[in-house]
Amino acid sequence: MEHIDASAVANKDFNPMVWKAIEDGAKEILISNVHSMHYVLAGTDQPVKVTIEDSTGMYTCSYLENAEVRVKGNVGWYAGDNMVSGKLIVEQNTGCNVGTYIAGGDLVVYGSTGTRVGYGMKGGHIIIGGSAERWAGQMAMGGELIVLGSLGLGAGESMYEGKIFTRDPGAAGKLGGNVAYSEITEEEAAELDALFAEYGFDAEGKQFHVIRPVLDAAGKHKYTLFRPILEPEKAAKKRGE
């Protein structure tokens, strides 16, 4: 195992330094003192295992491919954005918009996440052990978002494809537009069980419901520009008649 101490490394030199170590044959790397640098390991595309002992800043593992990265602390906004494959595992919490546009791979967060997790996601899995704030999975185009804790309002707003798995008992009342709350299938539950076993989550697939896009309603968004009362009875009621 290669050990890199990043305490004296400038942000712009950090990734090239790690990439050099990979090029020189490192297969497992332990990095300490990253001190919340930005875009840590973004663009890394080799099959390497990296452990980061502290926290990282924005854009952690952007465009990640093939590599497996574990961050023991927190990660900032946009972690795992545009990820292609591989794994990003975060032991604590994250900022907002993590997993934006993720196309493949697994993004696993043991703590909680901010707003818009999985925004426009197209593939892969995002698993959040804690809660997810508002607009989880907004405008997703594929992939699976699994939230073990509570969901914020507007979950799944305008999803085109993909699924959000939730066991928040109030989830049905927190949906965004163009999505429906539905039962989980046996296949889906089995798939979740496999993921929970792989990442050591104490949960069972059958506890979950699924938020899915409702495509025949696409275009009829929840927040229309203006929704007047066109029925005369309703109008009369509003006037108090």
Added chain:
Amino acid sequence: MAKIVNPEKGTWSNQVISEIQYKAENGKYRIRGCGSPRRVPNFDDLMILPGQLTRMPIDTYRESCSTRTVLGPAAENPLVIETPVMIAGMSFGALSKHAKIALAKATSLVGTVISNGEGGCLPEEMENSYRQSIQILASRMGFHKDLLFKADMLEILFGIGAKPGLAGHLMGAKITEEISKIRQIPAGIDLHSHPRSGDSFGADDLVVKIEQLREMLHKNTGGHTPPIFAKIAAARVREDIKIAVKAGFDGIILDGCTAGTGAAPVMAADHLGIPILPAAVQAVRTLEEIGAKDRVSLIVSGGVKDGADLAKALAIGADAIAIGTAAMVAMGCRVCMNCQAGRCAFGIGTQDPELVAKLDIDEAAHKVANYIKAMTEEAVLLAKAAGKTKLQNLEREDLRSLTLESCAMTGIPLAGSDLVFGEGFGFAAGKSL
């Protein structure tokens, strides 16, 4: 009493009546193709001063005038094209496959660059283009990482002139199986794409994102990072450009309010944004003000149609122009403004296989190439008359305004005078811009 025959209806033109009738019947606003037909101040409101006794013209037929254009000079691998006319981003979806391939082929015939537009890049476009620009859009439909490393130029898209501030819009009729596959979305739905980039929600984040992209591009292109442009619609040009430069962009594509599009709400096309003429002036002034003019390129678009527009845009200080609707017209589009219906009789703005087959790719490619060649020659002819041996040497001093309006908007002296209105008007009077 005699009836009034054909009355002048003032505000209530046939167009206005038709819009009201549409809304009354359907309870919704109208969507239209092609952008806005409004007449706004444009490059026709300027004239070019030819050389006479103060300077010698360059011989139209016997002396050279260079048209080669370098975009993003500060990038590791600046983009070099042979004419300052690029083909603007128009999606496969809004346009047919034949139209996209024809446009790409045209760029190889004249040596310029084409932008892929929203929703992925057809492999046939990439194969046939001379240089390829790849857009990074908020929707990220059809986008994948590898495209970044194949690009000769990248554009992060913040807005388009025809409907700035609005998400992309593709009517269900145009989302065929093939489009659905390349865009990675279900077929047949009315698509309202993402309005904001989910991976940079603010100007400060953008600074970090661009650093990250550049680092990754440097690694994956072996030190040949292409220029990264910001495509923005003309609005608060001064502030937007300052932010873009601070974020580290190598260039700006500035799209004026008369730019085209496959489908836009009529009100958005007609009333959002400002014309490219005053926007281009404001952009150049801003780049000069912050000392970035030499390292940040400016491409202007939104209704550019001929060599005179090109020459005037360059004289104002742009480095290149982008054409969209004009290139479609060169292929046979009649600007019927019904692209949104997806039934283009000329095989351009449609996905119907029978209609698409009507567009002969090679013939269309030649027409577009001919048009770009001829408009470049027109600009060269004007530049030579003004005494220039390089198109890029056209300068502000070579222009005069024809109207009070263009004089006020551009600060270019009124024809027959060396006078301008001063530094500011109305709200800005007395304030230096």
